[in-house]
Amino acid sequence: MTVRVPFMTLEPRGDEPAIRAEIDRVIRSGWFILGPELEAFEVEFATATGSAFAVGVGSGTDAIALALRALGIGPGDEVITTPLSAAYTALAILHTGATPVFADIDPIRLTIDPAAVEAAVTPRTAAIVPVHLYGQPADMPRLQALADRHGLAMVEDCCQAHLATCGGRPVGSFGIAAAYSFYPTKNLGALGDAGAVTTDDASLAAKLRRLRNGGQSDRYHHVEPGWNSRLDEIQAAVLRARLPFLAGRNARRRALAARYRRALAGAPVIVPSECDAGHVYHLFPILSRQREALTAHLQQAGIGTLVHYPVPIPRQPALAGIARPESCPVADRVCSEVLSLPLHPDLTDTDADLVASAVRSFTAPAQAPAS
Ligand SMILES: *Cc1c(COP(=O)(O)O)cnc(C)c1O
DSSP: OOOSBOSOOOSOOTTHHHHHHHHHHHHHHTOOSSSHHHHHHHHHHHHHHTOSEEEEESOHHHHHHHHHHHTTOOTTOEEEEOSSSOTHHHHHHHHTTOEEEEOOBOTTTOSBOHHHHHHHOOTTEEEEEOBOGGGOOOOHHHHHHHHHHHTOEEEEEOTTOTTOEETTEETTSSSSEEEEEOOTTSSSOOSSOOEEEEESOHHHHHHHHHHTBTTEEETTEESSOOOBOOOOHHHHHHHHHHHHHHHHHHHHHHHHHHHHHHHHTTSSSBOOOOOOTTOOOSOEEEEOTTHHHHHHHHHHTTBOOBOSOSSOGGGSGGGTTTOBSSOOHHHHHHHHHEEEEOOOTTOOHHHHHHHHHHHHTOOOOOOOOOO
């Protein structure tokens, strides 16, 4: 069966010559780690996200873990996060030695429910890690009020939300720090692994610069046990070349999402609400109780889909015996119904219309009678 609309493609796009020129420039410079490209990218990315500092690190996972570590969070601490995200959000918490605690999601917004967070706070809670999932900002005003009331640090997982806003304010500016991934499929993607932490706190930024580089104060002087997690010069140059196009590409994502919403009105699926106009549509999920049949129907029509995510994080075997609570009923249901349609800036209107009409033509198979 021929693929007519792949879920996404990472083949070279229009920027290939520019990217090659950047890479060549770095190769000729002979400077590959912690050099001028990273320094320039950190300034440019901080400016773009409305933060005072950006610190480039090896991945989004490391960005979350290093931000928590820089805040002094570790063994004995609990960190509240969402059961519906890339598992890396919780794995990053585990890497610090702290314990992830899961608060269920809001059924409309699909991001962490502030009421559930409130209920999960204990004397050991040190921080909250909300995720702006699929590009939709979490309910930051309520989460921030809650964090302030309980004296908790907040690190925002912005790995799917580059340049998103919440109530007009940039995501990443609510917490003490924010974590970004530049994994190739993200809204801003490198040609390999890369990430960054943003913050307005100068001393936290200085600590992060030390922690990502083995905890060195000066060359060969390690004043604390840091990691080796740096954003290399070639990836920084690629990101610098792509950053100026990020806002425009996010706008294209929004236009495609609006097109899907219009075309899917009345279709036999649930389209999650856009709760904030600052949504940047990293993904376009829909919900269906007949997900497997719908997936097969779309595949027949040559349309690629993926599930983000099939397993709630607390039910991952990797967290067996650690995850508390194991069951988050809303996330459990969403994980069994959610399906991502193709949406990326290079998707054409024609292909989006093809996808939408294939979804509209889905007829649910007869349901087995309830037993
Ligand atoms: C991609 C992603 C991460 C992990 O980022 P990496 O760069 O792959 O380590 C963490 N959280 C969320 C929400 C993500 O989408």
